[in-house]
Amino acid sequence: MTDLRDAAMRSKAWPFEEARRVLKRYGKGAPEKGHVLFETGYGPSGLPHIGTFGEVARTTMVRRAFELISDIPTRLLCFSDDMDGLRKVPTNVPNREEMAEDLHLPLTRVRDPFGTHDSFGAHNNARLRAFLDRFGFEYEFASSTQYYAEGRFDEALLTVLERFDKIMEIMLPSLGGVEAERVNTYSPFLPVSPKTGHVLQVPTLERNVAKGTIVYQEPDGEKVEVPVTGGHVKLQWKPDWGMRWAALGVDYEMYGKDLIPSAELSAKICRALGEPAPELFNYELFLDEAGQKISKSKGNGLSMEDWLKYASPESLSLFMYQKPKTAKRLYFDVIPKAVDEYHQHLRAYEGQDAAARLNNPVFHIHGGEVPASTLVVPFAMLLNLASVSGARDKDALWGFIRRYAPDAGPETHPDLDAAADFAVKYFHDFVAPERRFRAPDARERAAMEDLAARLRDWQGGLDAEALQSLVFAVGKAHGFEPLRDWFKALYEVLLGASQGPRFGGFIALYGVEETIALIEKGLAGELAA
Template sequence: MSSSPENIIGKGTWIDKIAYTIVEREKKLGRSTANLNVESGLGASGIPHIGSMGDAVRAYGISLALQNLGYSSELIAFSDDLDGLRKVPAGLPEWLEDHICKPVSSIPDPFGDCHDSYGQHMSSLLLEGLNSAGIKYTFKSGTQTYKSGILADQIHKILSNSKLIGDKIAESTGQQKYLKFLPYFPICENCNRLYVANSIEYLENDRAVTYSCTGNTIGKKLIQGCGHTGRVKIDSGNGKLAWKVEFAARWQAFDIKFEAFGKDIMDSVKMNDWISDEILKFNHPLHAKYEMFLDKGGKKISKSAGNVLTPQMWLKYGTPESLLLLLYKRISGTRHVSIDDIPTLMDEYDLFEDIFFGKVKEPNDSKRLKINGVYEYINHLRPPVDDSSSIHIPYRILIQQANLFKYQIQESDLLLNTIFDRLKKYRLVKEEDIKKKDLIDKITLAVNWVGDFSGLTEDDDVDGSRSGEKLEMSSIQKEAILRIGNDLTNLISNINKKNKDIKSQDNDLAQEVQTIIFNNAKNNNLQPKEIFRILYKILINAEKGPRLGNYIVDLGIDNVVKVIEKRT
């Protein structure tokens, strides 16, 4: 059923719906809509992953949608680099154990001297990913925010109401800790650690907290304190609010109207909403809940677990557009994601572009509008005026070609030119296309993929992906495809008996392959184009491609037969 144009908000995506809801909510609250900031918290205690970037990218998309609706908006990217290191993430050096509970902005960079601190290095990795994807943001360092005193008024109000807050936390979450201590963690001036120094009393007139470094349980581990007692001014930067109350302080200080959250911090968000509304008298921002990214084994992608898929890893093999497509397609629902998704998303982005420019027809109006909207957000609401510079070659073709020559050609420029010549042979590119940066970049990404993952073995597909997924087809189609595999095996067997060399330029052999495909379609009362389409899906995950006879010979008939057997 088609959607009528008058019901479409903005570009017709979930992003636009959230932006519209923000505007309507602010109007109902009676607040000014002159500036509608959104926020994303950046963790700095471990290597940032795709999920971390997804939070910021989606918030940026909503900021763009607000701008598209005519409102001023910016993304505040807040790095929690005053956070204490709770445990050493997998793969990082053991000497970091000596820095447990110290603020990550005060810990040396474990990767060398490229950054001033552990926290700065981790923050920079995520900012690098955002910059590579063209995401615009205003960066806020937690360390600098506390040191500058920006949150001092909010801290004062929160600590002045600490008993009320402690009772509310205990009532809402069952956590008894803040009935005894203040929701503020000083940095002990003796051992320089957070969390082990517990705040005892707030001296309102001095705006200072007294504390005793008596230790704390981090996770399930008891961390001993050093026994020091002291006091700290709340505007000194030598302490930070607990998570149960810090979000609210930031929301008011930065005038935040939207922030998404993962279900793992739902209790903290609810508590912060109450504090924002009741203690700070600032209506909490609109929220959207997103599900966690999981690895293919169903485990949460986590900094500490060591199964991190970073933006840098993704961008070594895929374009920024493919990564943004992953993050903008939807916000709800659990996502299983891995490097193996890159070829599909690379090709899916090309499909979105073809639909946007009308080269591929999408009959469902609602679906077409959403696809076009997502495409525009991927391009920061500044899509190209035409697709004349775009060359859409299935990513798996590029992987396959790189795979064929990776052992023969070591020099990168020569390998790139060799792959380009093969694409010309298949009439997928023209001579002048060698000058197009997007094409060269895609070939380079495919070469990177092959260099790190591929190497045709008995367990590999032609593209080295090891997917082995069965392709859905009717029984008649499956019989025809299996028959083609058998006939190709017999063809190779006959050639071997005659001791003939199989050469990729052997047009006679390519024609024999082509004839085998046609005959099997005809013998099963199927249209040849139907069988060609299935073979393209099997080999390159696309609906069409180069002339199959030549392509199968080039890939290696034995390799192709193995893939047919695995996919049927």
């Protein structure tokens, strides 16, 4: 354990780099609260999505890394800001007219349009918890409504009242652009109207620190005095974020790059309340196929459900692990590569020493309990097999797979079985509509005829490397320079794509006789037709 910890303290894997930043906060021992607190935030005005998964998955990776380099206990708090007022009716829910009647109520008082829970906030919180449980995350759930009502924030809220002017000094300069008109009306406190239950954005007219109250004016003109404790008010979200960090002693939180200015303000507010701000980590945003930022409201890019229809959650975790500080396209075409890279890392892990394992993404994906890969055929190869075989289900692929790997079966190779099912779905949904076969030119035709002839005489069995050498030799014999032009021709004529698998491996999987027949179809123009 000591050697592993020493290696972790030197590892350049980003979760360990982040974990060491957290450890520096408590170099002399555990904090007074007895644990290190990691937090993620969730806005339950919408359903949990792929960004929610990414934030919890990445934070969990840092938490596990911290637990390897330190004996200080940890907690992960998934916080739902469900006391926010409903500002607009979502477009993807039923009973929208009824919801419109509940505008400005806290989300936990908005009627559930689905009719399954006490409120819209409760519905989305339940969805969040089911979502996190599905992936086996270890976390504690926290509700803003509950924390405010139970008084868990009371002490911090009284400090906000006491330091009201300081917080206004922090916030007011930030109210530029569309928020500039709020400079004269802004208050960090949002009273919950005892008349309507609405969360009100109104000025604070009077403050009484001794009594712990504020005075504001209702829309009907009546002045009302309410305590800032016990859930009678909530804070604007930026002060709320900073107050939460201070009240709970949050040590680490991630957020998207678009929230950098907000996080900086919240950190200042946290310090103004007398507590150190957490260690913060901003990650880059995901882009769609056109390079535009993915938006929940636009529905562009790839959803969580989309990914899991075609690949495992572990492959998505790998995508989240890789280069969190780099903007990445999150679209369907990244899935096959992520699947194969995940299994490449699994296979590499078996032969690595301790230091190399700590730098392997699968260590962080699985928290050190790394399984063996049973994917003996790459996902990209399965896609091509589905293409040429016209398979409608995974059972059709298994007929080819068993010939290539006779010891493999669905029970003994669950990764392969799942991937075969995913590959058929992915091929029919994305590959088949985009295939564009072409006829070979004269040199390509001669080379393919030569390849077919050599395969008819082949006596080397299903040795993928030997078959690859054979294909390679044919390309050289017919003067292809660079040789990738030869392989590109094979892919475009036989598979209808400009990229493809190692062709020798493809022949071994699909079969020599079957490949000869495929070449003959390509030469006859049947595929292009």
